[in-house]
Amino acid sequence: MSPSVSSHSSSVDPRVQTTFDIVNWDELSSLGCTLAQLPQGSCHWGEQLSGGYNLVRFLHLHDDQQTIVVARVPLRSEDAMSxxxxxAISKRIESEVVTMKYVETHTTIPVPHVLQHSVHAEQKVRSPYILMSKVDGTPLSSVWDDMDDDKRRIVLRQVIDILLELWSRRFDKKGALFNQADSSLHVQSSSLFADPDDTGTRHRLSTTSYSHAADYWLAYANARIHDIDESDFGSDTKPYMHSQAWFMRSLTPALFDPSIDTYGCPLSPGDFHSQNIMITDADSSHPRITAIIDWEFSGPDFVSSFALYPLFIVDHPHWDEDHPLRARNVRDQATFDELILEAERNRSPTDGPQLSSLISKSSGIYLFQQAMCFPGMYPAVYPLFFAHVFGDDEDFSTDYYWALMENGILNRDKQRFDRETEVWLEARKVLGEEAVGRNLTRKEFKELVLKCLERFDDGGGVRRWLASSH
Structure with missing residues (x-):
């Protein structure tokens, strides 16, 4: 039974078709039949979905229960994979399976049941995979906006119960869960969440163990400043970006309290968003969460990263001031604050600060982490972060920049960036616009002008910059 690519295949992401062609779907369907103790061929493939990392297909078994098995494989590009x-993919799958089994065994949180998995691209299937049970329901994201306040209150109460269970599961450090040879759990550094091609500062961040969030985010902020300084050589916007990153780094000690991490790192889902919260009976008076799916990139994390409002009740940084969902999020966050306080009072006290108190004060940390982790969001998030600290005053933001860069502690940095801009313009004039692009790193620019050194004047800016940059 050789399947053909369904109409759900993405024409935008070429990895979908590449992955579809690589995987031996007949072998995966045979595995599904074997697991269900059915004759081979007693199944058919149904819907296909894809996301940022995986291709998902639904295998319909021809049994009395009409069971559906979810088959998930990592997306592959046409290029040969190193x-x-x-x-990295193998470790990611291994950790995700361990995490799902841990949650299924040690909590009451509903998750898909892993039926079988492989972390290797063995000869038969030709890809790592996970076969898991299909859960009932539809994503909360598809119904949340249409729910009235009473129904959202019911759902938020269930979300809080899930968060408090995860909050109570503590580990000794940030990282990813794995099984040791004796089946006991251990936490590895979160290097499996890093880009395998990145051997620079961010790779070192992911492979270094930090005892608390303050040290981790200070190192992350330093890496951010390093990235800004080394990229886009000669850009006239670099002084602004540098000053903004410097400002954010300076607030790290005020945002992150090391003492809250002394009680351990709670188990944090990698993407606890409404599209991964499955719900049934959304039209009734008692909507019910049936499962939390997609545990990829999950693992123990710092308290400050865990203690945030669920993203589906948080304003998106790109929203306009008059966005219609802002007022609803204010109500939902107030409801969340009320319900989590109530839930904590009904539970046994735990060591350390209360989750409700941390979440209610998490706005600054949320904006800081969004700006740090998602560079594309930086232009939208930074003004919100600045306003969170100093108040919504654009004139003061400009005054603060000039105080730092023109007359203050960052003046020497600005002089360096201005000189690099002059050097870049000289190189562009001599070598041409096509040769000297706008996105060269400092290293690439240096290699370029060294290769063409004879074309630059002895007393020119490029040669003087080269002499001073050794």
Whole structure:
């Protein structure tokens, strides 16, 4: 039974078709039949979905229960995958399966049941995979906006119960869960969440163990400043970006309290968003969460990263001031604050600060982490972060920049950036616009002008910059 690509295949992401062609779907369907103790061929493939990392297909078994098995495989590009990429994907799948089994065994949180998995691209299936049970319901994201306040209150109460269970599961450090040879759990550094091709500062961040969030985010902020300084050589916007990153780094000690991490790192889902919260009976008076799906990139994390409002009740940084959902989110967050306080009072006290108190004060941390982790969001998030600290005053934001860069502690940095802009313009004039692009790193620019050194004047800016940059 050789399947053909369904109408759900993405024409935008070429990895979908590439992955579809690589995987031996007949072998996966045979595995599904074997698991269900059905004759081979007693099944058919149904719907196909894809996301940022995986291709998902639904295998319909021809049994009395009309069981549906979810088959998920990592997306592959046309380029040959390096051993480092294969290793990263294998570890990611291994950790996700361990995490799902831990949650299924040690909590009451509903998750899909893993039926079988492989972390290797063995000869038969030709890809790592997970076969898991299909859960009932539809994503909360598809119904949340149309729910009235009473129904959202019911759902939020269930979300809080899930968060408090995860909050109570503590581990000794940030990282990813794995099984040791004796089946006991251990936490590895979160390097499997890093880009295998990145061997620079961010790779070192992911492979270094930090005892608390303050140290981690200070190192992350330093890496951000390093990235800004080394990229886009000669850009006239670099002084602004540098000053903004410097300002954010300076607030790290005020945002992150090391003492809250002394009680351990709670188990944090990698993407606890409404599209991964499955719900049934959304039209009734008692909507019910049936499962939390997609535990990829999950693992123990710092308290400050865990203690945030669920993203589906948080304003998106790109929203306009008059966005209609802002007022609803204010109500939902107030409801969340009320319900989590109530839930904490009904539970046994735990060591350390209360989750409700941390979440109610998490706005600054949320904006800080969004700006740090998602560079594309930086232009939208930074003004919100600045306003959170100093108040909504654009004139003061400009005054603060000039105080730092023109007359203050960052003046020497600005002089360096201005000189680099002059050097870049000289190189562009001598070598041409096509040769000297706008996105060269400092290293790439240096290699370029060294290769063409004879074309630059002895007393020119490029040669003086080269002499001073050794």
């Amino acid at each position: 051993e480092e990429h294969f290793s």
